[in-house]
Each structure stands twice: as structure tokens, then as C-alpha cells.
Amino acid sequence: MxxxxxxxxxxxxxxxxxTISLLIGCGNGENISTQISGTWxxxxxxxxxxxxxxxxxxxxxxxGHPYPATIDKVNTGSYSVHLKVETETGKAEExxxxxxxxxxxxxxxxxxxHNGTQEKLVKCGHS
Numbered sequence: 001m002x003x004x005x006x007x008x009x010x011x012x013x014x015x016x017x018x019t020i021s022l023l024i025g026c027g028n029g030e031n032i033s034t035q036i037s038g039t040w041x042x043x044x045x046x047x048x049x050x051x052x053x054x055x056x057x058x059x060x061x062x063x064g065h066p067y068p069a070t071i072d073k074v075n076t077g078s079y080s081v082h083l084k085v086e087t088e089t090g091k092a093e094e095x096x097x098x099x100x101x102x103x104x105x106x107x108x109x110x111x112x113x114h115n116g117t118q119e120k121l122v123k124c125g126h127s
């Protein structure tokens with residue numbers, strides 16, 4: 001009968017360690033929407049993409065034109081944010097922004113899918 005308290009203690013410890021590892025593994029204190037918000041540079045070199053998803057109202061500004069956006073889905077497994085964006089025609093489109101991490105996991109660029117095109121974006125000043 002003495003094994004029962006030991007098994008309970010081991011089970012409780014394992015559950016606690018599992019919970020802590022889940023909390024640590026779920027991010028570094030920021031969510032993806034906050035991490036990708038900011039001013040980004042296209043391949044052409046212009047810092048003309050502003051992503052504002054950290055606070056309302058959510059917008060994506062391309063070449064000075066703001067597009068209202070709604071976060072449709074955040075996929076932490078693929079580091080992507082799926083947006084419903086209202087275009088100038090008034091039609092809603094799905095735009096996807098995905099973090100592409102470097103080999104050592106210290107920084108990322110963005111794969112930006114919109115209007116049937118895909119662009120690579122880098123943080124301004126980090127070309």
C-alpha cells in the first residue's frame with residue numbers, strides 16, 4: 001500500500017512538468033499577430049508594407065493604401081495568420097502571412113500571400 005502515494009506523487013509531478021512545458025512551448029510571451037506587426041520591406045527594397053495586427057483596428061497598408069483586415073485564423077503550427085481583407089472593390093479576400101524562421105530560430109522573414117501573389121518581406125533595416 002505504500003506504493004500508492006509514490007505513484008500519485010510521480011503522476012502529479014509528471015502532470016506538472018507537462019503543464020509547464022506546454023506553457024513554455026506556446027510562445028515567448030508574444031503571439032504571432034504581435035510579432036509580425038510593424039513595417040516590412042519588399043524585395044524591391046522599399047519599406048512600404050505596414051502590418052498592424054497587434055491592436056484594433058487591424059489593417060495591412062500596401063504602398064500607402066490601408067486595407068481593413070480581420071484575423072480569421074492563427075495557425076501556430078505553421079506560424080501563419082489568415083486574414084479576411086476588404087479590397088478596393090469591396091470584395092473580401094483571404095490573405096496569409098507566414099513567419100519563415102532562419103536556421104538558428106533567432107529571426108524571421110515573412111511569406112505574404114495576397115491577391116494571387118506571394119512576396120517575401122523582411123523587417124525594415126534588416127535587408
